[in-house]
Amino acid sequence: MIHLVHGANTLGIRRRLDELKEDADGGSGMLATNYIAIDGRDAKPHEILGPCMAPPFLAPQRLVVVDNLLERYEQKGDQRGPRSLEPVKPLLEGLKGGLPPTTTLVFVAHHELKRNNLYPELKKLPGVIDEPFPELKKEELIRFIREEAAIQGIKFRSGPPKQKHFESEEFMRGEVSGDPAALLALLTNGDTLRIGNELQKLALYTLDRDTTVDDVYECCAGDREMQTLQWADIVMDGKLYEALDGLHVLRSARDYQGDVVIVALLIGRYRSLATIIDLLDRGATPEEIGKAMGPAGRWPNLRDKAIARARKIGPDGLRRAYAALIEAERTNKTGEVEEEIATEILVGKLARRA
Numbered sequence: 034m035i036h037l038v039h040g041a042n043t044l045g046i047r048r049r050l051d052e053l054k055e056d057a058d059g060g061s062g063m064l065a066t067n068y069i070a071i072d073g074r075d076a077k078p079h080e081i082l083g084p085c086m087a088p089p090f091l092a093p094q095r096l097v098v099v100d101n102l103l104e105r106y107e108q109k110g111d112q113r114g115p116r117s118l119e120p121v122k123p124l125l126e127g128l129k130g131g132l133p134p135t136t137t138l139v140f141v142a143h144h145e146l147k148r149n150n151l152y153p154e155l156k157k158l159p160g161v162i163d164e165p166f167p168e169l170k171k172e173e174l175i176r177f178i179r180e181e182a183a184i185q186g187i188k189f190r191s192g193p194p195k196q197k198h199f200e201s202e203e204f205m206r207g208e209v210s211g212d213p214a215a216l217l218a219l220l221t222n223g224d225t226l227r228i229g230n231e232l233q234k235l236a237l238y239t240l241d242r243d244t245t246v247d248d249v250y251e252c253c254a255g256d257r258e259m260q261t262l263q264w265a266d267i268v269m270d271g272k273l274y275e276a277l278d279g280l281h282v283l284r285s286a287r288d289y290q291g292d293v294v295i296v297a298l299l300i301g302r303y304r305s306l307a308t309i310i311d312l313l314d315r316g317a318t319p320e321e322i323g324k325a326m327g328p329a330g331r332w333p334n335l336r337d338k339a340i341a342r343a344r345k346i347g348p349d350g351l352r353r354a355y356a357a358l359i360e361a362e363r364t365n366k367t368g369e370v371e372e373e374i375a376t377e378i379l380v381g382k383l384a385r386r387a
Contacts, residue, residue, distance in 0.1 A: 035105040035128065037155055039103065039142035039167030046143065046223035047353050049164060050098065055136055057094035058167040067092045073102025073140075078124035085136050095136050103142035106151035115150040128158050170331070174223050181229060182244075185236040189213045190243035194250065216249045219332065261295075265302040268380055269342055271387030284373075296361060299383070303354050310344040310351055346387060355384040 038049055058064040058362055069084040081099055089095040110117050118125075132138060145167065148151045155209045156163055169177050182189060193211045221227040233255040239251040265278040283295060305326070312322050322340060323330030346354070361379035364370040370378070 034134075034137050035132065035136065035155070035161045036139045036164055037152070037161060038139055038164045038166065039144070039146050039152075041144055041223075042166035042225050043227075044229045045166035046104065047226060048387065049166070049240060050139070057089075057092065057096035059093035061092040062091040063090060064096070067095045069095070069097045071097065071099045073099045078101065078121060079379060081124055081138075082127045082300060083303055085132050085138050088133065089135050093135070096139070097131075097136065098139045098141060100141045100326060101136065103140055103146060103151055103155075104144070105148060106149050107142075107144070107146065108148035115148070118150060118154065120172070121151065125154055125158070128155075131159065134366070146312035169225060174218050175214050176214075177225065177234070178217055178228055178296060178373065181232050182214065182235075185232050187232060187236050187239065188243050190245050192245060194246045211246055213244050213246050213249050216246050220249065220253055222329075223331070246282070260358060261298055262302070265298055266338070266342070267381050268299065268347065269302065269306065269387055271384050273381060273384040276384050277377065280377065280380055292362045292372045295376060296379065299360055303358065305348065306339075306343055307351055308340055310346070310348060310354055313340070314348075341363070350386060353386050354383055357386070 036053065039048055054064055054068065057067060067089045071081055071084070074079075076099065081097070081102075084095070084097050087095060102121075106116050108119075118361050128138075140155060142149075149344055155161060156193065175265070179189065188210070188253075191213070209275050217228060217231060221231060231249075234249060234252050239248050261283060264276070264283060267279060268276045280295070283289065308325055309322055312325060317325075319336060319340060321332075323333075323336040326336060326339060329339075361375050365375045
């Protein structure tokens with residue numbers, strides 16, 4: 034039997050693989066000797082077919098899981114055409130002949146298969162079971178988080194945050210609105226596997242009490258990343274006093290690793306801004322810009338704010354920002370200015386010029 038397990042719902046894929054492992058083990062306790070994991074990025078056809086043809090040892094099934102093979106045949110945006118299937122033709126021919134009834138072969142892809150020329154060929158094989166796990170979006174994702182939270186015994190309580198987390202009132206109102214489930218979806222970029230892990234932590238952190246947005250910020254991985262990203266946006270929006278206040282907050286954090294990390298963050302944010310400015314110059318639509326932004330571009334409010342920021346700063350402002358970043362690195366490395374002072378001067382220049 035052949036399974037095609039694919040999609041962006043990482044937790045759904047993980048759970049499906051666990052089910053297949055249980056089926057293969059059949060209560061024998063011999064899964065370790067009958068479970069073969071193959072990295073398909075450089076696997077040859079015989080390296081996949083060989084384990085499939087071997088009988089299981091003291092167990093009802095032999096489970097062979099091939100990861101990263103389908104990714105090799107996913108056509109990227111800059112490719113002129115699909116990759117040739119010639120290297121995997123021996124594999125397809127071998128699978129057409131059928132597998133032993135005691136073998137379960139699973140091809141795994143952790144993304145949506147949109148332009149993949151191997152996927153249709155695998156679907157044509159006899160006895161194939163296609164199992165898509167599509168990405169959960171918006172309301173479906175929020176509902177998933179609430180259902181998973183209920184299983185963990187978590188009770189969400191909506192309401193605005195009582196602590197400062199850098200998010201503006203517009204951001205909170207537009208995308209999160211004091212909803213812990215919506216905030217968790219945003220912080221994890223909709224990664225269901227991460228969501229499952231964070232919910233387990235929240236269940237312990239908020240034991241015997243309701244869970245609020247402040248708890249999500251305090252407990253969940255990604256909160257520090259989100260805070261720093263929002264702080265960088267404050268700098269780029271020219272809010273000088275908020276930016277300096279936020280810089281103090283970042284420096285007092287437990288995971289503070291020096292101003293070099295903060296400067297690197299600003300460089301990365303302006304590099305991302307340069308992409309948006311370039312797309313605007315080419316006449317790209319908001320939807321096209323959202324795709325180029327990655328996971329953050331799925332949220333219209335964040336996407337539109339980034340576009341407005343790019344229009345406001347423009348190419349000239351971007352060049353001045355890069356000049357300030359280079360000057361800050363130069364004065365720090367040469368010892369002309371102490372690191373913390375150099376960063377504060379940099380923040381002042383960037384905010385003022387915005």
